[in-house]
Amino acid sequence: MAKIVVVGAGFCGLSAALALRQAGADVTVLEARERVGGRVEAYANGLGEIIDTGGQFICDDMPEVMKRARHNGATLVESDFSGNYVAQPETSLQEAERARAGSTALRERMNSLSPDDPSLSGMTVADWLTLQDDPDEVKAAFRTMIEGLWCVSLELMPAWYLIDNDRRITNEVGELQYSLAGTMQSLADQLAEELGASVRLAEPATRIEHADGGVRVQTDVACYEADAVLVAVPPMTAQRIDYQPPLPPRLAQALGAWQSGAVIKVLARYARPFWREKGLSGMVTWREPSGLFAFDSSRDSNHAQLAFFIGGPLAVAWSRYGEQAIRDAAKAKLVIALGPEAGEPLDMTIRNWTDDRWSGGAYSDVIIDMAARDAESVIRAGAPPLFFASSELSPSFPGYIEGAIVAGRRATTGILSMLGDID
Numbered sequence: 001m002a003k004i005v006v007v008g009a010g011f012c013g014l015s016a017a018l019a020l021r022q023a024g025a026d027v028t029v030l031e032a033r034e035r036v037g038g039r040v041e042a043y044a045n046g047l048g049e050i051i052d053t054g055g056q057f058i059c060d061d062m063p064e065v066m067k068r069a070r071h072n073g074a075t076l077v078e079s080d081f082s083g084n085y086v087a088q089p090e091t092s093l094q095e096a097e098r099a100r101a102g103s104t105a106l107r108e109r110m111n112s113l114s115p116d117d118p119s120l121s122g123m124t125v126a127d128w129l130t131l132q133d134d135p136d137e138v139k140a141a142f143r144t145m146i147e148g149l150w151c152v153s154l155e156l157m158p159a160w161y162l163i164d165n166d167r168r169i170t171n172e173v174g175e176l177q178y179s180l181a182g183t184m185q186s187l188a189d190q191l192a193e194e195l196g197a198s199v200r201l202a203e204p205a206t207r208i209e210h211a212d213g214g215v216r217v218q219t220d221v222a223c224y225e226a227d228a229v230l231v232a233v234p235p236m237t238a239q240r241i242d243y244q245p246p247l248p249p250r251l252a253q254a255l256g257a258w259q260s261g262a263v264i265k266v267l268a269r270y271a272r273p274f275w276r277e278k279g280l281s282g283m284v285t286w287r288e289p290s291g292l293f294a295f296d297s298s299r300d301s302n303h304a305q306l307a308f309f310i311g312g313p314l315a316v317a318w319s320r321y322g323e324q325a326i327r328d329a330a331k332a333k334l335v336i337a338l339g340p341e342a343g344e345p346l347d348m349t350i351r352n353w354t355d356d357r358w359s360g361g362a363y364s365d366v367i368i369d370m371a372a373r374d375a376e377s378v379i380r381a382g383a384p385p386l387f388f389a390s391s392e393l394s395p396s397f398p399g400y401i402e403g404a405i406v407a408g409r410r411a412t413t414g415i416l417s418m419l420g421d422i423d
């Protein structure tokens with residue numbers, strides 16, 4: 001029976017491990033943290049309620065995660081976005097709608113270009129934006145949308161990367177359509193339960209020795225010998241493991257082409273969904289400052305909650321001032337947008353992912369090396385018996401839970417074909 005070590009128990013590593021196990025392999029999963037789930041996590045808020053502090057939302061256009069949720073009997077909670085949204089700084093709904101439609105058109109115009117279009121050569125997203133004739137408010141709405149979703153500065157992101165990545169995010173229904181009543185983390189826990197004792201928590205892989213004959217994966221407490229290893233962690237995090245011999249230069253360079261984004265997720269729990277009494281959906285988009293977004297993430301009307309995200313350079317800037325300052329700033333923004341009731345939450349949970357040691361700082365790492373057009377394919381090819389996968393490398397929904405599952409399954413195909421028929 002082939003032996004395989006999977007490093008990382010996020011949705012990518014767990015999905016890969018289950019597929020490998022199903023194919024007959026003897027799998028060990030090494031996870032650095034004391035829990036599985038990676039960028040999906042749940043914690044108790046100040047009221048003792050278990051809430052999603054990482055990845056949470058899925059939609060009908062994400063087939064693998066939806067299939068998994070249904071297979072595991074998860075109860076879906078449909079998001080309620082009825083009512084008007086609020087645009088900040090305050091502007092008429094008509095003007096806000098014009099800016100929103102303009103920024104969507106701008107995004108479509110960008111995506112209509114091929115990532116290999118020579119006119120994009122050497123151009124960042126910010127460079128491309130400067131060349132567009134759109135009004136300033138449309139450009140500002142585009143910037144806040146992109147910095148809020150990709151969580152890095154437009155000045156750093158190659159235009160070809162954004163196009164290549166965004167084209168793989170193909171949902172037509174809203175991506176915030178559902179969350180899981182029992183939290184997304186509970187789905188990760190169920191996958192880990194299926195794997196049983198082969199998941200080793202609090203055992204970060206520190207060194208991987210690899211040769212044609214197999215691999216030795218070192219942790220602080222043990223050494224695992226295997227026929228192959230799948231490093232199922234984001235590219236920037238994968239780079240920090242000590243590989244012996246060192247990785248082939250092209251692969252090392254491809255892993256070095258990325259930067260982690262920065263995001264802070266704030267969950268403000270209220271006694272009642274006061275925004276609905278004003279005919280509002282709870283959704284707030286900020287054109288200024290760039291990278292802010294809030295929406296109703298209530299589990300039901302007895303659990304009124306707003307999710308507030310700070311993404312990109314703004315998250316880096318706010319992080320410098322500490323948690324209390326983030327709390328005060330978030331509250332102040334919500335009060336201006338939704339009224340004084342927003343200043344009286346029953347609980348406010350802050351999860352700052354910026355500089356997260358094990359998963360990078362945001363929804364995904366992003367390529368910032370202009371010349372690294374082949375970085376993803378080089379990493380996906382790996383250096384057998386050493387393989388790599390993470391949501392970032394997925395052909396569909398990179399940076400999402402769906403992408404993590406797809407990337408994990410896809411990586412198993414490469415491993416199995418290297419090992420041949422392991423039955």
Ligand SMILES: Cc1cc2nc3c(=O)[nH]c(=O)nc-3n(C[C@H](O)[C@H](O)[C@H](O)COP(=O)(O)OP(=O)(O)OC[C@H]3O[C@@H](n4cnc5c(N)ncnc54)[C@H](O)[C@@H]3O)c2cc1C
Pocket residue numbers: 007008009010011012013030031032033036037038039040053054055056057058203204205206232233234237241263264265353358359361362363364389390391392398399400401402404
């Ligand atoms: C705040 C936030 C909100 C998000 N919201 C959504 C959402 O609503 N919907 C959605 O679809 N996606 C969302 N995402 C993105 C989504 O959560 C991720 O894209 C996805 O979960 C990534 O899965 P992964 O397995 O590729 O990586 P990870 O989840 O990062 O898993 C990697 C695992 O490897 C472990 N690890 C790292 N280094 C080592 C080592 N040396 N040895 C052993 N283990 C190691 C880590 O601890 C981690 O468990 C969100 C992410 C964040 C941070």
